[in-house]
Every structure is written in C-alpha cells, then in structure tokens.
Amino acid sequence: MAEGTEEANTAGHRYEAVARALEEAIEAGVHGPGDRLPGVRKLAAQFGVSVSTVVAAEHLLEDRGLIEARPRSGYYVRRHPWQPPERPATSAPEGEPVPVTGQALVLRVVQAASEPEVVQMGAAVPHADFLPARGLRRAFAGVPARWGGRELAYAFPPGPAELRQAIARRMADAGCQISPEEVVVTNGAQEALVLSLRAVTEPGDVVAIESPTFYGILQAIEGLGLRALEIPTDPDEGIAPEALALALDQWPVKAALLMPNFGNPLGHCAGDERKRALVELLEDRGVPLIEDDVYGDLPFEPPRPWAAKAFETRGGVLYCGSFSKTLSPGLRVGWAVPGRFRDRLEYLKYATSSSTPAWPGLAVADFLERGGYDRYLRRARGDYARAVDRVSRAVVRHFPPGTRQTRPAGGFVLWLELPEAVDALALYRRALEEGISVAPGPMFSPTGKFRNHLRLNCAQPWDARLERALARLGEVVRGMVA
CATH class of the missing domain: 1.10.10.10 (Winged helix-like DNA-binding domain superfamily/Winged helix DNA-binding domain)
Structure with missing residues (x-):
C-alpha cells in the first residue's frame, strides 16, 4: 500500500x-x-x-x-436529534397449521457471516469487537491447570457439574430458582430447542410459534416433520394470551415455542403479567412451553427481565439458553432446563450427540465463577444499545418515507417493514452483489410471508464502511419504490 x-x-x-x-x-x-x-x-x-x-x-x-x-x-x-420511526403493525397470519418450507436460503445468509469482505448485517452474529475475547482466552488457558485433565475427557449428559452450578446461579437473575441437577448442557441453544421439540412432540404435530419468528426455530420444526401455527405477534410485547387461547381452541397444539424476551427478529419483550398469563394458559391446557431465552441477558437497561419459566408451577416450561449471543458464538455452550421432561431430554441428548465439549464448558464455568460475565454484561448492554440506535438512525436518514422499524429494548437486531413495493428477496440479492448481507423477511415465516420486511444485525462496529452500506441499501430500496 x-x-x-x-x-x-x-x-x-x-x-x-x-x-x-x-x-x-x-x-x-x-x-x-x-x-x-x-x-x-x-x-x-x-x-x-x-x-x-x-x-x-x-x-x-x-x-x-x-x-x-x-x-x-x-x-x-440537536434538541431533537431524530424522529423515532413508526413501529411495524402486529402480524396477521392466516391462522392454520402449515409445513415449513423455503428455508434453504438460510444457509446462504449465515455463510456470509464468515466472509470478511461482506458487510455482515444478515446473520445475527455479534462482531468480535463486542465479545470478551481477552477474558475468555485467559479462562481457556487456565483450564488444564485448574481441572487436571478433565478438559480432555467426554462430558456426558447432563454436562460438567461446575458449569451446571454456575448456570443455576445465573438463572436466579431471570427469576428461576433451580438446582444444578435440573440443567442439561447442550451444543448451543439450537440443540436445546431441537431436543425440547423431540421430547414433547411427534412428527405431524402442531407447534404454535410467533409471527415472525427466528429461522432456526423454523428449521427445527421442518427437520422434525412438524407443522407450524403462526400466532399474531405484537412488535413490542409479543403474543397476546387471547390470541394464543383462540388458536388452542381451534387446533390440536402439542407445544408452543416462544421467545418472550427480546424475540428474534422483532426484539419484543413481554411484561411479567403477560408471561404469567401465557404460562398459566398453557399449563391449564396441558401444552408444554419451549422458551428460547438467548437474548434475555441483553437488556439495554437493567434489570434483566424474568423468564417465562419463573412463572411455572407444574414443570411444563422447557427453558433453552446459550452463551452464543453474549460470550461467543464459537463456544457452542448452551443448556436446557426442561422441567418434568428432564429425563427424556437428557436421554435424547446422549442418543443424539453423546456429549458436549468439556474444555469450553469448563472455561465458561471459570469465567462465570470469577465474575467475568457480569463485568462483561455491564459493558455489552450499553454497546448493543448504541449499536442498535446508530443503525436505527441511519435507516431513518437513508431509507424512504414509509419505512417502519421496531424499537427493541434489548438484543441487537432490528426489524424493518419497507414500503409494499419492495421485494426483500430481490433486495437481498442486489445487496449481496454489492458485498452487503441482510436477512430478508420471508426467512422468518413458514410460508414465506413478510416479503417487504428485512432484519438487520446491528452488532457491527460503527464505521464509514457500515454507514456506506446502509446508505446504499437505502438507495436500492428507494429505487424499488420509485
């Protein structure tokens, strides 16, 4: 140079x-x-x-x-630096169970996350700048001396006792008083979700989901031969108990798989009373709730919201968590707290993948025990809040009038409702040609709905390259509207 x-x-x-x-x-x-x-x-x-x-x-x-x-x-x-955008409307799905289709695009979107020349706003993967790399490296380096060779052995289910103990302590912040014996360590939250679905359903069963919902949930449902029932979902508070009750009256729902805290892609967060009502409704109907809480530790402002599992009374909530969105996606350290389905899920874990990697689990246990996780979260929450705010402001500057966007209070994704003339799949292809990865709305629906919607991963360093990418996206969208 x-x-x-x-x-x-x-x-x-x-x-x-x-x-x-x-x-x-x-x-x-x-x-x-x-x-x-x-x-x-x-x-x-x-x-x-x-x-x-x-x-x-x-x-x-x-x-x-x-x-x-x-x-x-x-x-x-400026006294009023920007005008907050209008929120997207509550979703209005057709309301009948359907097979999941069209998920092949997901792999192409997530693969772009590993291409350094691509501006990565597609997969919900935090950039390394947002992660506690130095502290994790120290924790990894200290494992052999502290654990005396255990890091080289199999970590059969339910997983390392020290990690399960650390997880049980942390879940008290989410309102869950559990014992380490209730925790089953998994290879990330995705495995926890799949195992939970297998524990409570059979092929052909109906699973109630949010609309839109995380594409990993849709892939799990598709892979297990289940049918998805989309429930109208508010961009601020998630599913209303009344809407879920109506669905339960009409269809033989065998499980509900929800993200009450900072759901992906909407970023919604249900209040305690709504969570309590959802749990009570499902308990009364005998329907298990699979709770995906991977973003629960990332509110922009304390306190950490309680999990839906905090309100259960009969062991019917299968809680799924992970450190992939906080400590590192490469760790693949997740867990399930499956309530009365624990024995079934533990066996399925063994039958599916035998064990979890011991070294990462012991390193995470050490990191949590020494207070590194709490110190990291205090910084990370502000970092993610600023990252979402910057992208949101850029969308207001560069995208055409009529663009709506969510206003999440946690996590790091932003959901956009673009003008009706915009085809998000065409936008995705145009953007990728220019080295920009985004997640088009149809990925988040079992039948390809949300064709004029887009999800952006905001967990990227703010620099001129990201600003130019958002400006170019806005230009393409404006061209589609004109």
Missing part, C-alpha cells in the same frame, strides 16, 4: 474515532440537547488530533443529525 494511502486511511480512522467518542458523550449526557460543543481547537487538544480531523468528525455527526451548526457560534447538540 502506498504511503499516501496509509496516511489517508489513518486520518479517516482518526476522525471516525473522534466522531464515535463525541457521539458516546452525547448519548451519555455529557453534552445534552442544546449544549454547545467545545471549540475545535479545544477538541483537537483533547483528542490529540489536528483541527481538520475534528472538523471532519463534526461534519460526520452533522450528517447523522446529532449536531447542528450555528453561524459564528459553533456546533450544538
């Missing part, structure tokens, strides 16, 4: 870093609405950069709508 190019890239990184620091100061309230920013020379001295770098950073923040210039006075924080 030429020397001049290196200098230009360095300067670019500097002004973006200054812009990020000023944006974080604004979000933290250091500079409130209407406040004047310090002068360019003072900021240049504060950050150790040139005046021109500060000016470039201010222009970037002005383009993003965070600050405004006043003649002969300087830059001020």
Whole structure:
C-alpha cells in the first residue's frame, strides 16, 4: 500500500474515532440537547488530533443529525436529534397449521457471516469487537491447570457439574430458582430447542410459534416433520394470551415455542403479567412451553427481565439458553432446563450427540465463577444499545418515507417493514452483489410471508464502511419504490 494511502486511511480512522467518542458523550449526557460543543481547537487538544480531523468528525455527526451548526457560534447538540420511526403493525397470519418450507436460503445468509469482505448485517452474529475475547482466552488457558485433565475427557449428559452450578446461579437473575441437577448442557441453544421439540412432540404435530419468528426455530420444526401455527405477534410485547387461547381452541397444539424476551427478529419483550398469563394458559391446557431465552441477558437497561419459566408451577416450561449471543458464538455452550421432561431430554441428548465439549464448558464455568460475565454484561448492554440506535438512525436518514422499524429494548437486531413495493428477496440479492448481507423477511415465516420486511444485525462496529452500506441499501430500496 502506498504511503499516501496509509496516511489517508489513518486520518479517516482518526476522525471516525473522534466522531464515535463525541457521539458516546452525547448519548451519555455529557453534552445534552442544546449544549454547545467545545471549540475545535479545544477538541483537537483533547483528542490529540489536528483541527481538520475534528472538523471532519463534526461534519460526520452533522450528517447523522446529532449536531447542528450555528453561524459564528459553533456546533450544538440537536434538541431533537431524530424522529423515532413508526413501529411495524402486529402480524396477521392466516391462522392454520402449515409445513415449513423455503428455508434453504438460510444457509446462504449465515455463510456470509464468515466472509470478511461482506458487510455482515444478515446473520445475527455479534462482531468480535463486542465479545470478551481477552477474558475468555485467559479462562481457556487456565483450564488444564485448574481441572487436571478433565478438559480432555467426554462430558456426558447432563454436562460438567461446575458449569451446571454456575448456570443455576445465573438463572436466579431471570427469576428461576433451580438446582444444578435440573440443567442439561447442550451444543448451543439450537440443540436445546431441537431436543425440547423431540421430547414433547411427534412428527405431524402442531407447534404454535410467533409471527415472525427466528429461522432456526423454523428449521427445527421442518427437520422434525412438524407443522407450524403462526400466532399474531405484537412488535413490542409479543403474543397476546387471547390470541394464543383462540388458536388452542381451534387446533390440536402439542407445544408452543416462544421467545418472550427480546424475540428474534422483532426484539419484543413481554411484561411479567403477560408471561404469567401465557404460562398459566398453557399449563391449564396441558401444552408444554419451549422458551428460547438467548437474548434475555441483553437488556439495554437493567434489570434483566424474568423468564417465562419463573412463572411455572407444574414443570411444563422447557427453558433453552446459550452463551452464543453474549460470550461467543464459537463456544457452542448452551443448556436446557426442561422441567418434568428432564429425563427424556437428557436421554435424547446422549442418543443424539453423546456429549458436549468439556474444555469450553469448563472455561465458561471459570469465567462465570470469577465474575467475568457480569463485568462483561455491564459493558455489552450499553454497546448493543448504541449499536442498535446508530443503525436505527441511519435507516431513518437513508431509507424512504414509509419505512417502519421496531424499537427493541434489548438484543441487537432490528426489524424493518419497507414500503409494499419492495421485494426483500430481490433486495437481498442486489445487496449481496454489492458485498452487503441482510436477512430478508420471508426467512422468518413458514410460508414465506413478510416479503417487504428485512432484519438487520446491528452488532457491527460503527464505521464509514457500515454507514456506506446502509446508505446504499437505502438507495436500492428507494429505487424499488420509485
């Protein structure tokens, strides 16, 4: 690379870093609405950069709508930096059980997550910058000395006792008072979901799901020969008990598979009373609830929301969790707390994959025991909140009027409802040609609904490359509407 190019890239990184620091100061309230920013020379001295770098950073923040210039006075924080977008409407599925089809696209979308040249907003995989890599490496390195060779052995079900104990302690934060004996360690939450479905259903059975729902859930249902029954889902609070009750009256539902806390892709979070009502309804009807709670530890503001399992009284909730969305997707450390179905699920785990990797499980147990997870979460929650907010603001800037988007209070995905003329599958193909991966709406429906919807993974470092990608997406969408 030429020397001049290196200098230009360095300067670019500097002004973006200054812009990020000023944006974080604004979000933290250091500079409130209407406040004047310090002068360019003072900021240049504060950050150790040139005046021109500060000016470039201010222009970037002005383009993003965070600050405004006043003649002969300087830059001020905007009193109303942006207008919150309108939310998508509550879904309205047809209301009858259907086989799951059209999931072949999912593999192509997730494969793009491992291609470094692609701007990765498709698969819900957090970038390494959001993960506690240093602490995890220390935990991994310390396993042999602490565990004396156990990391080299099979970890047969239910899994390492130390990890199950650490998980049981953590679940108290979700309102669940459980013992380590109730926990079955799995290879990620996806295996926990599949095992839970196998424990309570037979091929051909009907499973109630949110609409839209996580495509991994749809793949599990398809792979087991089950039928999916979509239930109308509010983008803020999830499924209403009344809607679920109506479905139970009409169809022989054998299980409900829901994400009450920061569901994917909507980011909805049911309140305690709604969770209690859902659990009581399902318990009264004798229908097991499989709860996917992989985002439960990622609220933008404390406290951590309670799990639906906290409200059970008869052991009918099969709770599924994972550290893939928090510590690292590569760990594949998940677990199930399957209530009265524990023995069945434990046997299915052994019959399916024999054991779980011992070394990652022991490393995670050590990381949790030493307090690393809590320290990490305190930082990560703010990081994800800012990441979602930045992408949301960029969508408002670049996408056409009429674009709706969710306002999640946790997790790191954003769901967009685009103008009706937009074909999300065509948008996905156009974007991938330009090195941008997104998740089109039909992936989140058993029958390919939500053709004008899009899910964005916001857990990416905010830089000029991501901003350009969102701007280009907006251009393509505008072209489809025109």
